[in-house]
Amino acid sequence: MANPTPAEIEEKLRGENLNEWLRLWHTEQGPAKPQALKLIAAAIPFSIEQHLRVLDLGCGPGDAGRSIHSRFPHARIDFVDRNEFFVGLCSAVNRRDSIGGRTWVRDLSEPGWQRDLASEYDVAVAVNALHWLSIEQTTKLLAVVFQLLRSGGVFLLMEPVTAEPLFAPGFEAWQKEQPSQHSYENWQVFWSRVKALLGCDYGFLGDPNNQDSIGDTLSVKQWIRLLTNGGFQSIDILLRDAEKVVLASNKS
Numbered sequence: 139m140a141n142p143t144p145a146e147i148e149e150k151l152r153g154e155n156l157n158e159w160l161r162l163w164h165t166e167q168g169p170a171k172p173q174a175l176k177l178i179a180a181a182i183p184f185s186i187e188q189h190l191r192v193l194d195l196g197c198g199p200g201d202a203g204r205s206i207h208s209r210f211p212h213a214r215i216d217f218v219d220r221n222e223f224f225v226g227l228c229s230a231v232n233r234r235d236s237i238g239g240r241t242w243v244r245d246l247s248e249p250g251w252q253r254d255l256a257s258e259y260d261v262a263v264a265v266n267a268l269h270w271l272s273i274e275q276t277t278k279l280l281a282v283v284f285q286l287l288r289s290g291g292v293f294l295l296m297e298p299v300t301a302e303p304l305f306a307p308g309f310e311a312w313q314k315e316q317p318s319q320h321s322y323e324n325w326q327v328f329w330s331r332v333k334a335l336l337g338c339d340y341g342f343l344g345d346p347n348n349q350d351s352i353g354d355t356l357s358v359k360q361w362i363r364l365l366t367n368g369g370f371q372s373i374d375i376l377l378r379d380a381e382k383v384v385l386a387s388n389k390s
């Protein structure tokens with residue numbers, strides 16, 4: 139049986155407490171994420187009066203885009219994800235909160251995923267999403283993101299990272315002592331609630347066939363290299379903690 143469409147999912151979510159769904163997702167995403175999202179929104183170097191065009195890639199329920207909207211209330215945000223449940227939940231919350239923009243079910247690893255989207259975006263953002271792709275897919279994706287941005291537009295990303303090989307053993311030993319951001323139990327709670335609502339089992343987010351997904355194998359420098367190869371400039375490391383990096387870049 140085919141998965142329900144985002145519109146069907148939105149319908150199922152009509153009687154649901156959306157804040158409770160977001161709470162379950164935020165619990166799964168760990169306590170450090172809200173501050174990182176705040177930083178991403180804060181770093182966007184434009185006036186809060188501007189009617190920004192923003193693209194949230196691998197949006198999930200839409201945390202990153204809506205965090206940007208909370209600082210730029212006139213922004214229109216387009217949200218893209220391949221998971222129908224997330225797109226349905228994202229749409230339902232955006233409708234409730236009067237967030238302008240559209241949601242799209244698209245697989246970012248497929249050519250042409252950007253069809254019908256706007257161009258000349260001021261901001262693109264990807265949070266914990268690109269590492270589901272392979273390096274090759276990410277390289278192609280970054281080239282498209284570069285095209286979709288206007289000159290002067292910015293791209294911010296947050297992804298898991300490892301240390302450079304020389305420092306990795308020590309870093310990983312230290313990392314194990316840090317408070318964990320994610321638990322398998324919270325992941326299961328979220329997806330079993332989805333299953334109970336829809337009667338369909340997404341199981342997990344990733345593509346089981348994508349053995350080449352980046353995961354947490356890249357160092358900060360390697361992510362920067364991917365951005366540099368994609369043509370991005372003014373690349374800065376805004377944050378690096380035990381698990382992830384937040385990078386900012388622009389298309390000059």
Ligand SMILES: C[S@@+](CC[C@H](N)C(=O)[O-])C[C@H]1O[C@@H](n2cnc3c(N)ncnc32)[C@H](O)[C@@H]1O
Pocket residue numbers: 167195196197198199200201202218219220221224244245246247264265266267268270271343344
């Ligand atoms: C850990 S979640 C993060 C979601 C969201 N950015 C957030 O911060 O809440 C990873 C997201 O990437 C999406 N994703 C993974 N591979 C994708 C692909 N090939 N195309 C589109 N979305 C993808 C998943 O569906 C999921 O929503």
